[in-house]
Amino acid sequence: MEIKEYVKERKAYLTDLINHLPVPPKLVIIQVNEDEASMAYIRGKIKDLSTINANYEHIKLPLDISEEALLSVIEQYNHDETVDGILVQMPLPKGIDEEKVKEAVTPLKDVDGFHPLSSYIPCTPKGIIDYLENEKIEFSGKNAVVIGRSNIVGKPMAKLLLNKNCNVTVLHSKTTKEDMAFYLKHADIVVVAVGRKYFIDEQELKKSAVIVDVGINRVDGILYGDCRPNLDVKLQTPVPGGVGLLTRLSMLENLILCYKKRRGLKDEF
Ligand code: GUN
Numbered sequence: 071m072e073i074k075e076y077v078k079e080r081k082a083y084l085t086d087l088i089n090h091l092p093v094p095p096k097l098v099i100i101q102v103n104e105d106e107a108s109m110a111y112i113r114g115k116i117k118d119l120s121t122i123n124a125n126y127e128h129i130k131l132p133l134d135i136s137e138e139a140l141l142s143v144i145e146q147y148n149h150d151e152t153v154d155g156i157l158v159q160m161p162l163p164k165g166i167d168e169e170k171v172k173e174a175v176t177p178l179k180d181v182d183g184f185h186p187l188s189s190y191i192p193c194t195p196k197g198i199i200d201y202l203e204n205e206k207i208e209f210s211g212k213n214a215v216v217i218g219r220s221n222i223v224g225k226p227m228a229k230l231l232l233n234k235n236c237n238v239t240v241l242h243s244k245t246t247k248e249d250m251a252f253y254l255k256h257a258d259i260v261v262v263a264v265g266r267k268y269f270i271d272e273q274e275l276k277k278s279a280v281i282v283d284v285g286i287n288r289v290d291g292i293l294y295g296d297c298r299p300n301l302d303v304k305l306q307t308p309v310p311g312g313v314g315l316l317t318r319l320s321m322l323e324n325l326i327l328c329y330k331k332r333r334g335l336k337d338e339f
Contacts, residue, residue, distance in 0.1 A: 071205070098126070098150075099126060109303070111159065120263065148176040157321070173185055181193075181325050190324045207280055207305070210236070212235075213236070239253050255275070263296070264296045268297065275302070281305065326339075
């Protein structure tokens with residue numbers, strides 16, 4: 071099923087689920103920047119929340135806010151019983167320690183899955199696994215290659231694939247071209263999170279491979295993935311209209327999981 075279709079179905083399901091709850095879940099979005107990309111992300115999140123009938127509060131804080139003041143705002147929402155999830159939009163202004171902020175959000179309301187002790191899976195890896203499962207992709211004993219080792223995509227992605235019994239290889243900026251080609255040639259599942267337009271282009275791939283493109287590269291106002299479109303493989307996620315939609319969906323699911331966990335309800339759908 072195409073990602074657009076899959077996300078539409080899941081959102082319809084979440085809307086129905088929320089319509090049967092006594093009160094809808096509520097997300098607080100804290101914004102301390104004015105960059106275009108963040109504004110676009112937040113607009114997308116607000117649109118999604120409205121679509122599924124969830125509540126939200128969008129708080130814009132001054133760019134010159136101190137770290138201490140931001141932490142105290144987060145603390146206030148950690149204790150606010152009407153709030154189920156807290157999302158602090160990254161990046162934060164220079165001088166504010168992002169790691170400290172990520173750790174300030176209580177793990178119980180951490181919809182991003184950023185906290186080291188979070189009960190929730192970071193949105194991008196979660197969205198990818200859920201989608202591949204829905205596509206009935208086999209994991210056990212398969213060669214999975216993750217390119218990129220960030221804390222929010224590469225590392226958690228590798229862990230999830232390992233938990234699904236894949237043979238996992240994590241490649242990164244220090245991997246040689248020769249080794250990259252070797253691992254790609256043998257890969258059944260490739261997750262590419264490099265941040266370079268068409269990083270995967272002419273390399274040899276299995277025709278049966280599944281390629282997940284996490285890249286969002288804006289060049290002259292046009293969005294490109296990390297992979298050339300129409301590779302000769304079994305499944306390739308598009309950009310745009312691919313992993314970005316899955317990430318947004320996962321945030322909604324994590325919000326509902328927060329809502330349920332806080333109320334001692336069974337945290338599954
Ligand atoms: N900035 C870019 N993407 C994200 C995201 O998924 N969550 C947060 N909190 N900030 C972001």
